[in-house]
Amino acid sequence: MIPGLTDDAARECLARVPYNAFTALFSVCKLWRQELRDPTFHRFRKSTGIAQPVVVLVQPYATYYTCAGLMLYRLVMFEPATGVWSSLPPCPNLIYGLPHSCRLATVGTKLFVVGGWKIDTCLTTDEVHVYDFVSGEWRRGSPLPSPLRSSFACAVTHDSEKGCGTMYVAGGHDASANSLRSALAYDVAGDSWKPLPDMARKSFDCRGVILRGKFLVLHGNLAEAFDAAAGSWGPVEEFVPLGEELPTMCIAGWDGSIYRCAGGEVMVQLDGGVWATVAELPGEMRVPLHAVAWEGKLMVMGLGMRNSAFVASILDIKATTTMTTPASASWRNVEVPPEYQWDVEVTCCLVI
Structure with missing residues (x-):
């Protein structure tokens, strides 16, 4: 070589x-x-x-000139190791920016942009766009089968040996704003979709995570899990106490646990469904809105105390577990340049 x-x-x-x-x-x-x-x-x-980990975010960057109030969205990268923020090369097939309420997923060195509705047509799209961090090129993936959807749950299982995985999609809204029960699986290596059994309930504005090999769809305080080995959904179960929503969710890849932010705290789910406090949120963060995790770290993003500005902090989970109290958690504030101090619609992370 x-x-x-x-x-x-x-x-x-x-x-x-x-x-x-x-x-x-x-x-x-x-x-x-x-x-x-x-x-x-x-x-x-x-x-x-x-x-090194790379955090990818969907952020607005301009107002759509023919329709005041609608925003154009772009892909933004943050490198935790260097603190550098930048924008990904725009997709040549998306001249009006990313679809609203699309979802992101990463497998290996590839980033997938799935579904949502396009701002130039105001129609739900079947498009799947794939960015390759190795070649620096965009390509089209196999189209999303009907019913087309936005605001759906999405998560990926990884096969580290083969560098591929399976992307799961479930719930969301169809083109007529109807809530959906249907679900799909996307074989990344084969670039092909297949239908899955319907969920027991309709879910919209839901979140998807992988927990102990199962695809979990989270909506409100409830969760429904798909077991790929069994080919079926489990029962709908209470995931957090009634009245507590799930504003921020993610899987910390280093330990397979699921974390959430609630009541000014970062919490982890223990065996038996019990939630335990890991850390108190940084004092400058008023409202946590998004989180993303990689090995030993958890990045929380939200609105700050001053003028509701966009703020972000990284929690060192490994170091925090050695502290005596949640208040002494090991947080590192992230410096965000002005051009990236926008709201975040969706986020994901890959290690490359």
């Missing part, structure tokens, strides 16, 4: 190149392209601690 070096030595060199230079490496030669595409290469980067 590199003249004068063994393949192992060449792989060590390539693995140490920052991910944002992968597009340049990808264009060098066929062997480097094959290496960058190989899941083994990315597992090696992660095993050596070279890989």
Whole structure:
């Protein structure tokens, strides 16, 4: 791969190149392209601690000029390791920005933008757009089957050995704003969709997470889980006490636990469905709205105390568990440049 070096030595060199230079490496030669595409290469980067998390957010950036009040949306990246904020290259097929109420998912080095409704037509779309962080290119994925939907639950199971996974979609609104019970599964490697059994109840403005291998759809204080091995949905169960909604949810990948923000605290669900306080939210955060997790870290975003500005902080979960009280949690404030101090519609994270 590199003249004068063994393949192992060449792989060590390539693995140490920052991910944002992968597009340049990808264009060098066929062997480097094959290496960058190989899941083994990315597992090696992660095993050596070279890989870094990248948080991806959907944020507005302008008002749609023909319809005051509607916003155009873009993809924004935040690198926790460096503190750098930037915008992803726009999708050439989305000249009016991302669909509203779309969903994001990541598998390996790919980012999926699914569903939602397009601002130029005000119609629900079947489009799936895929961004490859290795090649730096966009492509179209297999269209979302009917009924088309927005504001739905979405989550992905990963196969780290093969570098692929399965994306699950459930609930949401159809084109006529009707709530849905239907669900779908998307095979990332095969670029194909298949229908799943309907849920027991209709769910809209819902959230999807993967918990112990099952796809959980969260709506209000209730949850319904799909077991892929059994091919069926479990019973609808109370997930949090009645009257407590789920404003912020995510899975912390390093331990498989589910976290939420409630009452000014970060909480984790223990065995038996019991919720325990992990940390108090930072004092400058008035309203937590979104959260995303990666190994040992939890990033919470929301409205601040001053003029309801966008603020963000990162919780070191591993360090926090050694503290004596939740009030002494180890938070790091995130500096957000003015051009990225916008509300967040949806977010996800990948490690690359």
